[in-house]
Amino acid sequence: MRCNMYPTIFGLYEPSSIYDTLDFLDNGNAKIIAGGQSLIPMLKLRVIQPKFLVDLNKLRGDLDYIEDRGKSIGLGSLATHAKISTDQIVKSKIPLLSVTASKVGDMQVRNLGTLGGSVSNADPSADYPAVLLAYDATLTLISSGGERKVKASEFFKGPFSTELKDNEILREVEFPVLEGYAYKYEKIVRRAGDFAMVGIAVLAKVSDKVEDLRIAYTGVGEKAYRPYELEKELVGKKVTRDDLEKFAEKVSATLTPPSDSRGSSSYRKKVAKIATIKTLSEVLGVVS
Amino acid sequence: MLVRPGEKVKVKVKVNGIWYEKEVEPRKLLVHFIREDIGLTGTKIGCDTSTCGACTIIMNGKSVKSCTLFAFQANGAEITTIEGIGDSKLHPIQEAFKDNFALQCGYCTPGMIMQTYFLLKTNPNPTEEEIKDGLHGNICRCTGYQNIIKAVKDAAGRMR
Numbered sequence: 001m002r003c004n005m006y007p008t009i010f011g012l013y014e015p016s017s018i019y020d021t022l023d024f025l026d027n028g029n030a031k032i033i034a035g036g037q038s039l040i041p042m043l044k045l046r047v048i049q050p051k052f053l054v055d056l057n058k059l060r061g062d063l064d065y066i067e068d069r070g071k072s073i074g075l076g077s078l079a080t081h082a083k084i085s086t087d088q089i090v091k092s093k094i095p096l097l098s099v100t101a102s103k104v105g106d107m108q109v110r111n112l113g114t115l116g117g118s119v120s121n122a123d124p125s126a127d128y129p130a131v132l133l134a135y136d137a138t139l140t141l142i143s144s145g146g147e148r149k150v151k152a153s154e155f156f157k158g159p160f161s162t163e164l165k166d167n168e169i170l171r172e173v174e175f176p177v178l179e180g181y182a183y184k185y186e187k188i189v190r191r192a193g194d195f196a197m198v199g200i201a202v203l204a205k206v207s208d209k210v211e212d213l214r215i216a217y218t219g220v221g222e223k224a225y226r227p228y229e230l231e232k233e234l235v236g237k238k239v240t241r242d243d244l245e246k247f248a249e250k251v252s253a254t255l256t257p258p259s260d261s262r263g264s265s266s267y268r269k270k271v272a273k274i275a276t277i278k279t280l281s282e283v284l285g286v287v288s
Numbered sequence: 289m290l291v292r293p294g295e296k297v298k299v300k301v302k303v304n305g306i307w308y309e310k311e312v313e314p315r316k317l318l319v320h321f322i323r324e325d326i327g328l329t330g331t332k333i334g335c336d337t338s339t340c341g342a343c344t345i346i347m348n349g350k351s352v353k354s355c356t357l358f359a360f361q362a363n364g365a366e367i368t369t370i371e372g373i374g375d376s377k378l379h380p381i382q383e384a385f386k387d388n389f390a391l392q393c394g395y396c397t398p399g400m401i402m403q404t405y406f407l408l409k410t411n412p413n414p415t416e417e418e419i420k421d422g423l424h425g426n427i428c429r430c431t432g433y434q435n436i437i438k439a440v441k442d443a444a445g446r447m448r
């Protein structure tokens with residue numbers, strides 16, 4: 001067996017129900033594996049070295065649902081990116097999530113990777129966190145002690161860090177259906193298939209003026225970021241190119257992106273500014 | 289089912305129509321299971337980080353990267369590798385790659401062909417943009433992709 005790029009030795013638990021899973025997690029030192037598209041690279045790099053993996057694949061049938069509840073859509077955490085990006089309910093009711101799912105990784109990764117896996121992993125450059133913030137999505141976390149609901153704005157804590165406790169799993173993400181909103185997910189990458197250097201998720205309701213605006217960023221800080229206060233400056237206005245430039249300048253000034261192989265901090269701030277102007281011009285229909 | 293650290297897990301998979309059952313460590317990657325335990329070395333390991341796509345296979349009808357998948361995750365699955373698509377003669381995708389000079393060193397080719405196999409099954413008549421999106425998880429360092437895209441278009445025609 002090769003010694004490079006191999007995880008440390010671990011045991012395996014294959015639960016037959018979600019309750020088995022929760023009981024097992026109470027013992028500690030276990031990590032959940034769903035699609036494994038975030039977890040396996042981390043295991044191979046030995047960034048994490050759990051004693052056990054808990055394989056949720058047998059529970060897929062119970063936890064990969066996409067449920068239309070009228071005013072909201074509930075997605076089970078084991079729904080794959082491929083399923084989300086091609087599902088008709090998602091496409092028509094929460095289209096920003098649909099287009100974002102189609103931009104996660106590449107086709108092979110989307111065939112295995114799951115919504116819950118990506119969201120729980122909370123990579124600061126991942127695509128979904130920005131979309132969850134823009135929708136103000138609600139996450140359902142479950143442990144042997146019961147269930148609790150958390151807003152996206154409270155769920156993400158920092159790089160690879162969330163509200164999830166070691167004995168909890170993410171069961172569902174629920175998105176409100178926002179009627180009549182324009183949307184876009186702009187993902188700027190250094191090369192095809194990479195994580196976002198800057199990602200921008202926008203939802204906007206526009207008539208002759210901007211009635212509601214939600215803009216959230218990924219890749220430009222320790223976690224996904226939504227400038228709630230600055231958003232309000234554009235609401236109620238007929239937005240001009242000049243307004244957008246000022247808005248983008250202010251947002252960019254609040255960002256603290258990391259410097260890494262995808263780009264330096266100052267470069268990312270510039271890219272975020274330009275991408276903000278470009279994306280909002282398109283979504284809000286501002287002629288330059 | 290509980291497998292303690294250090295113990296092995298039984299994995300049963302159907303590869304290219306034949307069932308194989310082996311006891312392996314839970315940490316064994318599917319690509320090593322296919323290459324070393326079953327002996328099918330057509331599937332390649334390039335980057336080992338889920339970037340290059342050389343290890344692409346079809347599992348339960350979907351293309352996946354077998355370097356980023358444990359063998360136990362494939363338990364019970366049906367798998368097709370590059371050895372399994374052509375019967376005794378070349379598959380039309382393989383012929384199209386050959387006729388369009390869509391390879392130089394050939395290392396990425398099994399992965400390219402398996403991803404093309406999945407792409408054309410889900411979308412028999414893809415546009416150039418759809419081909420690029422479909423293959424962007426497969427990296428080729430020789431050809432510059434032009435002939436690969438040509439080959440995929442050609443293969444789509446041959447398979448219709």
